[in-house]
Amino acid sequence: MVRSLLKPRFALSRRAAVLGLGAAVLLGGAPAFAQETIKVGLVAALSGQSAKSGEAITRGLEVAIDEINAAGGVLGKKVELIRRDDESNPAKGVVAARELVQKEKVAAFFGGIDTPVSLAIVPFANQAKVPFISVWAAGTGITRNGAAENYVFRVSAVDELVDEAMIDYAVKTYKTAKPGLMLINNPWGESNEKGLKAASAAKGLTLAGAEKFDNADVDMVPQLTRLKEAGADTLFLIANVQPAAQVVKSLDRMGWNVPVVSHWGPAGGRFTELGGPSAEKVHMVQTYTFSGNLSKKGQTVLAALKTKYPQVTTLADVTPAVGIANAYDAMHLLALAIAKAGTTEGPALRQAFYEIGSYEGLIKSYAKPFSPTNQDALSKDDYIFTHFKGAEIVPVN
16 A cells, blocks of 8 residues: 655545544544554655656665555554655755654655765654664765664665675786775765775775766766876775766767776666766665566566556666665565564654565575664675666676
């Protein structure tokens, strides 16, 4: 069951409240009825250059919810998804999170692609004592936020671990000795700058330099020229679709054919369309792909996607797979936590996350995926390296 509201709707009819379809309290201050569904929320980019990421997350959640509801729901209730568009804007993300928690009374909510948005939401989630599950944004500080009672969980990559994986991959694949960093100028870029410098030092690599750029920049030749003159033999790229495409186009204008190893930002949109043919040369981290030999679970989920969404006809139509897979597994893990808690009350639900035993997921088999000292369900061993082939994301090997 899904309710998608791209703009908040504060007015609810008396009839809808009586039927329990969206209101927790009757108009006019009458006594509240118990919710007929267990509501879960999504704050993600549902419009703009990263809209494909929000679409992928939505699809993963919806397929999982369909499975959960077909099996009887959770605690005897159906699960309902309510979405809000953060437009990749931190302030709008916080407003959306407050709307979902305070007005829609969601039991928990999921976050989207943007680390700055998720970082802005974290203090509110911890204050409100409502679980916030990141299914894309990889900023290390999202889950490792220092809160005494941490309500933020993640089924996604973690920058600190991604940075180590990228360094390892570049050294193995390209014999990298002197990398250069191309970083988006925001908290996500800062998170990865710290991680990449630490990972490079641990490998004994010498950095050629670290250059930054903004989302709206269309010419990165000056930054790239400085890295080239400093002797960079590989570039590590941290950016979402639009600026990442501009980096690739700037490299083409320079005629500099240097290996590019990227975080997964380019996967969230029309990277090959925006970046041109050279976009396919960029190797990037992913947690899942529907290409290749699929597990039984993968075959089941792909079939469900094709049935639910008639527009899904090729594997290119399930790109980016990470949004689908991360969200699918996260929704099932949340359902297990709610069932174990026996309630949607925040503190009990938070504790129940730590008590989840095993779950055979899409990405992997989970065994006690969360603990009070590690609220990230995926590790460095769960990452794979991929690249675009046309509009499809496929494994490098």
